Amino acid sequence: MSTQDTEKSGGASILQKAIAALILIIVVVVLAKVLLSFLAGILWLVIAVVVIGAILWAANTLL
Secondary structure (H helix, E strand, O other), X not given: OOHHHHHHOOOOOHHHHXXXXXXXXXXXXXXXXXXXXXXXXXXXXXXXXXXXHHHHXXXXXXX
C-alpha cells in the first residue's frame, strides 16, 4: 500500500492499528524476556565467581 493510497483512504484502519499495536506489544514482551534472561545469566556467572573465590579463600585460610 503506497502513501497515496493511505492518504486517500483516510489513514490506517482501526484493524491495521490494532495489529500494529499487538505486534509492538509482542516484540516488547519478547525483548524484555531476552534481556531478563541475559541479566540472569550474568548474575549467575557473578555468583559462581564469588562462590569459587570464597571456596579458595576458605581453603587457603584453613590450610
